[in-house]
Amino acid sequence: MSIKHGLLALLAPGPKYGYQLKAEFEAATGAAWPLNIGQVYSTLQRLEKGGQVEADGEPDDDGRVVYAITPTGRQELADWFGTPIAQESRPRDELAIKLAMAVGTPGVDVRQVVQTQRRQAMSSLQSLTRLKAGIPDDDLARAMVVDSMVFLAEAEVSWLDRCEARLRTTPHPATSPKETVQ
Structure with a gap:
């Protein structure tokens, strides 16, 4: 920004x-x-x-x-x-980095990381949808900003769906319960 x-x-x-x-x-x-x-x-x-x-x-x-x-x-x-x-040129995506690191970190349940993020993204999407509904018709700047945030949240959910599909079909290092990261 x-x-x-x-x-x-x-x-x-x-x-x-x-x-x-x-x-x-x-x-x-x-x-x-x-x-x-x-x-x-x-x-x-x-x-x-x-x-x-x-x-x-x-x-x-x-x-x-x-x-x-x-x-x-x-x-x-x-x-x-x-x-x-x-x-x-946009800032680094912390979530993409987090998931990339989770895949190779022993003891991390990557699916759980994805699910936790999905819950948060869905909650944000619901809040943004409520916020969008309350924007007056003549507040164009605010409507455009909130629309952008809604689309980004929707894109995040779609991307998380894709990540989860990859996790189901692509072999990745097994996690061991004794090595769980806390």
Whole structure:
């Protein structure tokens, strides 16, 4: 997730201070990715050093600094929107790594690991479906984020089904009860 680009997008319509950016980011993403206010300000500092944002005047009476996007920031934002996100550039998938390691670790019941994850994925899918039902028709950004999360949860369940099918048909190291990993 690019917090940097998200903040630039939120600054595109006009200057804002850190807490506004935090609240608007969370509102735009349906609070799916809550931000720590320290993360917002450290990102703003990096953007300011990079010439993509600048302080817009002096701090107000409450000490809040208002930030504005610069032409360099607008170009960075345009480049980001114009560049597709390659699947290979996304962060490592912890679940895929976990299952890959489980296959070769003595004492691990890989089927149980898959089943545990499936229960969690199904629970998430149910929660997301309820959340989706409550999104107002005019909240397009939130609906798109939640749709993405629903599709990812559905894809995870499908992938876990495929993993389980592979476990049934592909020989893999036997696990021994005495070697159980705890």
